Amino acid sequence: MLNMDFSEKVVIRTAEMDWVPSPAGGVMRKPLAREEAERGHATSLVRYEPGASFKRHEHPLGEEILVLEGVFSDETGDYPAGTYLRNPPGSGHAPFSKEGCTLLVKLHQFDERDTETVRVDTRTAEWLPGIGGLQVMPLHDFEHEHVALVKWPANEVFQPHRHFGGEEIFVLAGEFCDEHGRYPAGTWIRSPHMSQHHPFVEQETIIWVKTGHLPLAAR
Numbered sequence: 001m002l003n004m005d006f007s008e009k010v011v012i013r014t015a016e017m018d019w020v021p022s023p024a025g026g027v028m029r030k031p032l033a034r035e036e037a038e039r040g041h042a043t044s045l046v047r048y049e050p051g052a053s054f055k056r057h058e059h060p061l062g063e064e065i066l067v068l069e070g071v072f073s074d075e076t077g078d079y080p081a082g083t084y085l086r087n088p089p090g091s092g093h094a095p096f097s098k099e100g101c102t103l104l105v106k107l108h109q110f111d112e113r114d115t116e117t118v119r120v121d122t123r124t125a126e127w128l129p130g131i132g133g134l135q136v137m138p139l140h141d142f143e144h145e146h147v148a149l150v151k152w153p154a155n156e157v158f159q160p161h162r163h164f165g166g167e168e169i170f171v172l173a174g175e176f177c178d179e180h181g182r183y184p185a186g187t188w189i190r191s192p193h194m195s196q197h198h199p200f201v202e203q204e205t206i207i208w209v210k211t212g213h214l215p216l217a218a219r
Contacts, residue, residue, distance in 0.1 A: 003033040004041070006166065006215045007192050014045055015186040026052030032188050035108070042107040043188070048072070053096035062110030063087040064147075066170070066208055070101030079119070084139045084147075086110075086118035104170055104208070114142040122149055132156060144212035152176075152205040160198040166214025167191045174205025190214070 003010045019028035026049040035041040065085040072079045074093040127135040137149040169189040176183045178197040193216045
């Protein structure tokens with residue numbers, strides 16, 4: 001078990017972590033949260049070396065991927081950096097990367113009724129106006145769960161707010177800040193149900209953010 005107490009805030013600066021081997025040769029990982037070895041709830045950074053592949057496997061409760069670098073592939077297509085994917089519960093695939101890639105991967109975390117297959121190229125998808133100077137790129141919504149990219153202009157300050165159902169952030173570019181700390185690119189932050197903060201940035205910053213998906217009580 002790793003970071004499976006959802007009542008606690010977790011901050012991991014992934015640039016400071018070492019890569020560890022996975023069961024597949026040429027596929028390395030930085031585990032962020034994990035229920036059991038090779039099964040159950042897991043959030044990780046995953047790196048495929050050029051030519052690496054993973055044997056076919058199933059996703060009993062779904063798989064969510066954000067391609068950070070390179071090109072990720074499976075039998076459904078090739079997905080360059082900036083692609084957001086959701087493979088629904090019961091799906092399976094045999095992934096590989098010809099040139100190598102780095103991914104943010106979340107496994108076994110879908111509601112079993114969330115059956116939509118999602119493919120979004122965030123390089124070409126539209127940014128929508130958000131609160132204040134923010135721009136938002138919606139990626140997926142299911143009931144109370146919302147996933148998006150958010151672009152913060154330099155020196156933006158957001159209103160203090162609480163996170164019903166928690167909040168999860170991965171900083172893609174720039175530096176995200178709040179009264180609790182400063183979070184450079186590559187930082188993963190998971191804040192529990194009804195946590196509160198007052199975020200701001202000093203430079204243009206882009207984050208991947210998910211809200212409303214965490215347990216409402218300690219697990």
